[in-house]
Amino acid sequence: MKKWINVSCPLIMIFLLASFGFKNSIKNQEVPKSLKVNEPTFFSFPKDEIFAEYPIVLPPRVGNSYVGFKEAVAFKESRGKYGVVNSLGYLGKYQFGIGTLELVGIYNPDYFLRNPKLQERAFKTNIARNKWILRKDIKKYTGLKIGNSHITESGIIAAAHLAGPGNVKKYLRSLGAHDVNDEYGSSVSHYIKKFSGYDISMIVPKRNAKI
The missing domain is CATH 1.10.530.10 (Lysozyme)
Structure with a gap:
C-alpha cells in the first residue's frame, strides 16, 4: 500500500498541474472583445478617454466670467x-x-x-x-x-x-x-x-x- 501511495501521488500531482496549464493555455487564446483593435487610429492616445489624474469635475457656477x-x-x-x-x-x-x-x-x-x-x-x-x-x-x-x-x-x-x-x-x-x-x-x-x-x-x- 505504501509503495502504491508513493507511486500514485506524484502521478496525480503531475496530472493536475498539466490539466491546469492546459486549461489556461486554451483560455488565453481568446482575446476579450474589449481589448481588440478593430481599426487603425492616427493618434496613439486612446479616443474618447481622459487620464485618471484629470477626472471630470463639474465646473463651479461662475456666471458670465x-x-x-x-x-x-x-x-x-x-x-x-x-x-x-x-x-x-x-x-x-x-x-x-x-x-x-x-x-x-x-x-x-x-x-x-x-x-x-x-x-x-x-x-x-x-x-x-x-x-x-x-x-x-x-x-x-x-x-x-x-x-x-x-x-x-x-x-x-x-x-x-x-x-x-x-x-x-x-x-x-x-x-x-x-x-x-x-x-x-x-x-x-x-x-x-x-x-x-x-x-x-x-x-x-x-x-x-x-x-
Whole structure:
C-alpha cells in the first residue's frame, strides 16, 4: 500500500498541474472583445478617454466670467474631456483642428492630448488671435441684432472657434445671410446666440498670437 501511495501521488500531482496549464493555455487564446483593435487610429492616445489624474469635475457656477465661457464651450465641444479625438480628428477638450494648433505654435498632437495645461493655453491663445483678426467686426457689430441674436464679443469669438474668423466676418458683414455649419450641424448663428453675454475682456487681442 505504501509503495502504491508513493507511486500514485506524484502521478496525480503531475496530472493536475498539466490539466491546469492546459486549461489556461486554451483560455488565453481568446482575446476579450474589449481589448481588440478593430481599426487603425492616427493618434496613439486612446479616443474618447481622459487620464485618471484629470477626472471630470463639474465646473463651479461662475456666471458670465471667462472661466464660465471656456467651460461652456468645452462642454459643448467634448463634455469637458481633455483626451477626446472625435470622428473627424478634432482634438481635446476644445476640439482643435491640427491646422489651428499649428497657427498657435503646437505641432505635436499626441503631446497636446496628454497635456491639459497646454490645451488651456491653446484655447486662450487662439482667443487672443481671433480677437485681433475680428477686432474691427467686434467693435462694429457688438450690440446690434442679427436675426434673433444679439451680437456680443463672446458670441463672435465662440463662432470663430467653431468655423474660423473668416466665416464669422462673412456672417456679420452679410447680416446673417452667409451662415455655415460644421460637419455635425452646428452653425455660426447658433454659436453666436448660445455663447453671447460672457465677459472675456481679460484676454487682450494679439496679432499672430503663439504659445
